[in-house]
Amino acid sequence: ETGVTQTPRHLVMGMTNKKSLKCEQHLGHNAMYWYKQSAKKPLELMFVYSLEERVENNSVPSRFSPECPNSSHLFLHLHTLQPEDSALYLCASSQVGDALTNYGYTFGSGTRLTVV
Amino acid sequence: AQSVTQPDIHITVSEGASLELRCNYSYGATPYLFWYVQSPGQGLQLLLKYFSGDTLVQGIKGFEAEFKRSQSSFNLRKPSVHWSDAAEYFCAVGARGAQKLVFGQGTRLTINP
Numbered sequence: 001e002t003g004v005t006q007t008p009r010h011l012v013m014g015m016t017n018k019k020s021l022k023c024e025q026h027l028g029h030n031a032m033y034w035y036k037q038s039a040k041k042p043l044e045l046m047f048v049y050s051l052e053e054r055v056e057n058n059s060v061p062s063r064f065s066p067e068c069p070n071s072s073h074l075f076l077h078l079h080t081l082q083p084e085d086s087a088l089y090l091c092a093s094s095q096v097g098d099a100l101t102n103y104g105y106t107f108g109s110g111t112r113l114t115v116v
Numbered sequence: 117a118q119s120v121t122q123p124d125i126h127i128t129v130s131e132g133a134s135l136e137l138r139c140n141y142s143y144g145a146t147p148y149l150f151w152y153v154q155s156p157g158q159g160l161q162l163l164l165k166y167f168s169g170d171t172l173v174q175g176i177k178g179f180e181a182e183f184k185r186s187q188s189s190f191n192l193r194k195p196s197v198h199w200s201d202a203a204e205y206f207c208a209v210g211a212r213g214a215q216k217l218v219f220g221q222g223t224r225l226t227i228n229p
Binding site: 004006031033042043045048050055056088090092096097098100101102103104105106107108109110112 | 148150152157158159160161162165167206208210211212213214215216217219220221222
């Protein structure tokens, strides 16, 4: 399998549930990103991992917890979410350094999350 | 810091008509510029990129973009749109040494038959 794969594609969860989103890349990249995309809002960068180290956390509520166990996998652990957290969650990967500006990101297809 | 502005939130054009989507960036040094397209419910796909050389770059699906340093712009064009071009389009800028790209707000393109 190639590219960036996100699972599940769709997720419905209650506000008291705990679930995880998974992202896997098969491109040999060493940076990974989580974005939130809500209806009629710009893309919101949530977290950046570079060389498996979290390098950016954009004031994301603690009910979202990222994990990057290795350079190929990225998780977003969810607990006690709110209805306003319903959105499309996108994962992306890239190479760090000059390769980022030369080649940009590769995105996954996203997980559509609905909080009920 | 870099920033990107896409002045048009929503554009509607007729099938077969020409298209131009605007993108303005703010960055002091040489920018690295990208256009991405997102079909409904999907991730973003790279259309084209500019980082040096010829200021007119060709991309996939018949799109092109022109880098104009004097206007801080990187507008996306297509001579004749198809119904399948209906999507959201995002402009992004990167900088050497940065760890992320900065995206514009996106422009939603609707195609009239």
